[in-house]
Amino acid sequence: MPLEVIVLAAGLGKRMRSDTPKVLHRLAGRPLLAHVLEAARSLKARRTLVVYGHGGEAVRSAFNRAPVRWVEQAERLGTGHALAQALPQVAPGSDVLVLSGDVPLARAQTLRRLADAAGKGLAILTSERSEPTGYGRVVRDARGRVRRIVEEKDASAKERRIREWYCGFLAAKAKPLADWLAKVKRDNAQKEYYLTDVIGIAAAAGATVSAVKVSDPWEVAGVNSKGELAALEREWQRREAARLLESGVTLADPARLDVRGTLECGRDVSIDVNCVFEGRVALGDGVRIGPNCVLRNVSVAAGSEVHAFSQLEDAEVGSRCRIGPYARLRPGASLADEVHIGNFVEVKASRLGAGSKANHLSYIGDSEVGERVNIGAGTITCNYDGAQKHRTVIEDDCFIGSDATLVAPVRIARGSYIGAGSTISEDTPPGQLTVARAKQVSLPSWKPPRKR
Numbered sequence: 414m415p416l417e418v419i420v421l422a423a424g425l426g427k428r429m430r431s432d433t434p435k436v437l438h439r440l441a442g443r444p445l446l447a448h449v450l451e452a453a454r455s456l457k458a459r460r461t462l463v464v465y466g467h468g469g470e471a472v473r474s475a476f477n478r479a480p481v482r483w484v485e486q487a488e489r490l491g492t493g494h495a496l497a498q499a500l501p502q503v504a505p506g507s508d509v510l511v512l513s514g515d516v517p518l519a520r521a522q523t524l525r526r527l528a529d530a531a532g533k534g535l536a537i538l539t540s541e542r543s544e545p546t547g548y549g550r551v552v553r554d555a556r557g558r559v560r561r562i563v564e565e566k567d568a569s570a571k572e573r574r575i576r577e578w579y580c581g582f583l584a585a586k587a588k589p590l591a592d593w594l595a596k597v598k599r600d601n602a603q604k605e606y607y608l609t610d611v612i613g614i615a616a617a618a619g620a621t622v623s624a625v626k627v628s629d630p631w632e633v634a635g636v637n638s639k640g641e642l643a644a645l646e647r648e649w650q651r652r653e654a655a656r657l658l659e660s661g662v663t664l665a666d667p668a669r670l671d672v673r674g675t676l677e678c679g680r681d682v683s684i685d686v687n688c689v690f691e692g693r694v695a696l697g698d699g700v701r702i703g704p705n706c707v708l709r710n711v712s713v714a715a716g717s718e719v720h721a722f723s724q725l726e727d728a729e730v731g732s733r734c735r736i737g738p739y740a741r742l743r744p745g746a747s748l749a750d751e752v753h754i755g756n757f758v759e760v761k762a763s764r765l766g767a768g769s770k771a772n773h774l775s776y777i778g779d780s781e782v783g784e785r786v787n788i789g790a791g792t793i794t795c796n797y798d799g800a801q802k803h804r805t806v807i808e809d810d811c812f813i814g815s816d817a818t819l820v821a822p823v824r825i826a827r828g829s830y831i832g833a834g835s836t837i838s839e840d841t842p843p844g845q846l847t848v849a850r851a852k853q854v855s856l857p858s859w860k861p862p863r864k865r
């Protein structure tokens with residue numbers, strides 16, 4: 414039977430104390446809902462339906478390319494009511510897996526296990542802990558069969574002592590699930606339609622209710638507050654660091670590393686403290702990253718070093734390069750092998766050929782720089798005339814003196830030398846020294862002023 418996944422994501426998330434819908438809060442750089450949808454996707458479900466409500470347009474637009482069907486829950490009347498909005502859109506014969514949008518770390522294989530356990534009855538995901546405060550408790554009979562779930566607010570003192578709790582995920586066939594759901598009422602402490610009432614209704618009707626138990630508490634941890642979100646983030650980062658260490662990466666401190674995306678490392682990579690990796694980052698063999706660096710969507714080839722406090726975004730770095738300290742590579746920066754970019758140098762939408770260097774205090778934007786070019790301290794490519802961006806071309810083996818300003822569009826021909834302090838607004842001939850600054854004069858008759 415085809416599997417259909419329904420994600421409940423319309424809740425208010427009051428305890429987050431935020432104007433952002435709960436499922437858009439980020440874990441490891443991605444919205445909570447993205448984690449849930451990724452797990453759902455790996456199940457190869459026929460369709461995924463997302464029930465949205467609070468801040469709905471923001472949620473939809475954040476996921477406008479996701480292959481999901483959106484179902485609006487206009488009034489938030491509880492989890493049972495949320496499911497009732499989506500279930501009529503599902504073919505009666507399908508298998509249905511109901512997920513919570515605020516439980517981000519469930520593994521696909523656990524969800525698969527849950528879907529498989531439903532059979533003709535109902536399967537719920539449960540876990541145990543000594544004090545499952547705030548969660549629905551799983552009530553079993555003397556023979557250990559699941560009879561119902563009682564929400565904490567409706568539970569007796571004895572029921573509150575039950576250690577087994579419901580993790581918010583269940584699976585069943587669409588048709589019986591719809592029949593049970595139709596019987597759910599609002600006569601409870603919160604005056605809500607509890608999806609969890611379905612368990613008691615199914616059990617009373619003689620259906621088999623299986624519990625799939627999860628022992629890893631993080632896998633089923635929900636996010637209801639900023640504290641829980643921060644705890645999950647730390648756990649995610651702890652695992653990421655453990656994975657990197659396991660693969661041979663040297664981390665100065667596994668507790669001071671943040672990976673918000675995918676970080677792939679070659680052999681003998683070392684990463685100092687407080688580095689942040691976002692999007693897709695690939696570090697080649699022997700790459701060393703200094704402390705306090707931020708790399709987002711970057712590849713760094715073998716043997717390169719990125720020194721402290723550098724920020725690299727949407728950039729490519731060749732092998733044996735030296736970047737920083739305090740360097741900034743902006744989108745479209747592409748460095749060939751053995752390029753040096755030093756302190757307070759910014760490179761944007763520019764390519765630098767092998768062996769070229771800009772070691773201090775420069776801006777290189779919209780430029781094509783050849784090989785073995787030396788760019789002196791304080792050099793600026795003036796790429797913007799107030800309306801348009803223009804390109805600067807610096808051919809191989811040029812030497813740009815300190816504090817030169819290159820007014821684009823301009824071409825510095827192969828082997829040119831540019832005198833320090835020059836303002837270059839016209840193309841230069843190859844192999845010559847070009848100086849464009851006022852001639853130096855000294856006045857032999859000059860006398861220093863005297864006090865009267």
Ligand code: UD1
Pocket residue numbers: 421422423424425464486488489490491492493494495513514515516547548549550562564578579580581606607608609635
């Ligand atoms: C729910 C369960 C509880 C379980 C816990 C596990 C119910 C009644 N209780 O409680 O037994 O232990 O999850 O995490 O189901 N939602 C909607 N529309 C609504 C209300 C909620 O879409 O009207 C969505 C929320 O966005 C969330 C999910 O349903 O993703 C769970 O809702 P939440 O309010 O967080 O339920 P809990 O109190 O955590």
Ligand code: CA
Pocket residue numbers: 515635636637
């Ligand atoms: Ca919850």
